[in-house]
Amino acid sequence: MTELSTRFNFKEIDEKWCQHWVDKQTFHAEPNPDKKPFSIVIPPPNVTGILHMGHALNNTLQDISMRYWRMNGREAMWMPGTDHAGIATQNVVEKQLAKEGTRRQEVGREAFLERLWSWKKEYGDTIIHQLKKLGSSCDWPRTRFTMDDGYSAAVKKVFVALYDKGLIYRGEYIINWCPRCLTALSDEEAEHHDTQGHLYYIQYPFKDHPQESLTVATTRPETMLGDTAVAVNPKDERYSQYIGKTIVLPLINREIPVIADDFVNPQFGTGAVKVTPAHDPNDFMMGQRHNLPFINIMRPNAVLNENAGDFSDMDRFEAREAIIETLREQKLLSDIKAHPHAVGHCYRCHTVVEPYLSRQWFVKMKPLAEPAIKVVREGKINFYPQRWTKVYMNWMENIRDWCISRQIWWGHRIPVWYCADCPPEKNVIVAQETPSACPVCQSTRLTQDEDVLDTWFSSWLWPFATLEWPHDNEALKYFYPTNCLFTAPEIIFFWVARMIMAGLEFMGDIPFEDVYLHGTVRDAKGRKMSKSLGNAIDPLEIIEEYGADALRFSLIVNSGQDLFISKEKFEIGRNFANKIWNASRLVLMNSPQADRTATLEDLAAQKDSDLPSRWIIARFYATLEKINVAIEKYKYSEAENLIYEFFWTNFCDWYLEIIKKQWHDQTIQTIAYKILENALKIIHPFMPFVTEEIWRHMQTDQTLISVSAWPTRGDNLEDERISQDMQILIDVVTAIRNARSEWNIPNQQDIQCTLVCTSNDSQRLLKDNMSIIEFLGRVKDGAITDKKEDVKNAAISVIQDITCVIPLGDVIDIAKEKTRISTQIQKTQKTADNLTKRLQNETFLNKAPADVIQKEKERLSQWQHEMTTLKAVLSNLE
């Protein structure tokens, strides 16, 4: 084998295997009738920019799962790809244009889209590259983009199908409008933040009695310019006399009626509401109920239009100030109260959205939601952690129609054409391909709808559109439905729920069985990582500095729900990778004669091996068992802790230390070698690079650990006896080390140690393993006896039925040792007392299960034994 350097040189090795796996298409999967499939689709990262820590976490989780199942014999296919992310990507490119002093309207649609495609090329490639660097075992030749030709065909087909089914309609409604992005948004795309606003109380005078007025309260006084009524609750006696009266709207002197509507809450504000049907969803409905005029007072950019009288050409917030000022002057402003309320913001640019009346395309959601509710209720799809089921259900059960048209250019153009020669509203042609003529009047004067579709209208097809749907093909049949979706809870509504609906509607089957929702990555102070806060840690920087394995391992180990990370956290992973590297060096350097054809099962079956070897093999199988369960239950941090404990504490700190003087033994070489080999396999899903590299050094052929077989379980579960015996050895060694440390005895100085015990079992155990105790405890002349030693000036500790006596001569401070023993006696006494009390308690004896009582009795006798020994030790000191 080749020499390994003293440190794990991750830069070189990451690069090497990253390249190798891609070049050899190690992770390409094809339908294989002999294997069960395991497939997942990546949540396609937006091509807006580069990957952040959240992506690193998301993809690490997916990769652990993929690698685990691949090694477990599945045909594992991980579909990679990217999302065009309509508004978001258009925004970043618009910002670029702005820097150049131009705008998309000046550049023109075609040239602007060219810019976007080149942006997509650059950032899409970067993202794929970053995913590779992370070690993601994706099926790279399948890489898809949500605006691929084939994908676009799927989107169009879906639009037409839903339209034909009557589930897509066009209409004028109040939607969320972003005045900066100049587009409609869906309800989900408007993020509500609690904001400290004001409630303005404004007096609206009556036409007949200008001295009298109704006072209304509003948070958006500028919208009063579009008021077409004032509403009160019909049961509100304070106002019943005014219903039907006419009010003269201040500032623009429009005459508007006082109407009665149940919607009005008499408790809120003054109980009288201004009604602005074109600028508020509730008012819109009232407007429809009462046949009120809809007066739009705003241009798309939220600057007031000609309907705003003196306030036209003012921005909405500027107009708010001006209106308040004017009303104040006219003594029509009776009060301003602080009023905290939720204000909608654009999820992409954070501008305050405006409820705006406009004609858009919508999807009727209820019919799609029903089957999607059913599959979750029936447990065909499961959420992990389970509590997210409720969140999903709640949204689905109250689902509202989905506004899917966007007034932007980057995206799937809506497959709708309008005939110039047909009457309005009857001129709509919905088709997958550009029609050559109007099917009704044969006119060729057709224009396509200018708008594009919501980005999620393509993402919701991801699990099957990436597999070439609607083309019937083997891969689609074989890999759909996928097994699991790994994503963040933020997009349950945007994406998860809609994929379930689309899957059921178009594939007639669920898109995935499990949905695993992981936490958000935050900084050490718990803030969300973001560019604008400057607290983001770039995963690539961590890969450069600590290695990809370290990044992956550290993101998972000790992780709670949300993830709080600082740079230091990555040291855990880096150190562990280095530990694996060096332990492997040690084993490989010392095991030239290891029998590489042996299997761990064979070795486990040899019952005459030495205790440490039997122990480490048993520990391995116990760990393997627990890891299998943990991974399959999505408990990745638990799995990592098990691996860490096994490899570092059991294997390195004990086993490799114990066998240090035994490398000449071929059996020891074989066992160490085989344990390492199998340990690498179970570490591999978590740390693919270091394990692949070491594997290559261990194998004579060119096999890859990535596609090796996961260790099989066998019946070699941990032997209770072996682990107990080994624990005694460990405790004895620890007691000796402890005494050394306590009495400041330098390591070079040899010490003596006498182990006193009476039972045959313990005697034999100690005799068989005395050399280990001597070696690890640096003991010279270890002795075993069944007679009580009457040694003065000795450090004494008790391990079950074994008393460990270390003569210290004048090094010992008798007073100090007495205190130490006394403290220990006190602790022991307390525990024993508690146990005694419990065992004397009638109700405990009556009600507790027999095995618990039995256990407690055994414990008590152990404690009592220890106490007797300790007391003897103490009296011996006096």
Added chain:
RNA sequence: GGGCGAUUAGCUCAGUUGGUUAGAGCAUCUGAUUUACAUUCAGGGGGUCGUAGGUUCGAAUCCUACAUUGCCCACCA
């Protein structure tokens, strides 16, 4: 206004269906360097499990209330 989490060592987190003296990593303290690894090794200190009640023979674990904190949803202008 509703819903869902969280609260365990200085920090980040484990803690399975209630049943040993509540664990780990980091940090801290003491000691170790011709040894595979100082990205290391050995040892120590550090917790009345947010508060108050309740259920139980027994509670970090189950129940109730409260506190603190985070997230999501919601048309009371």
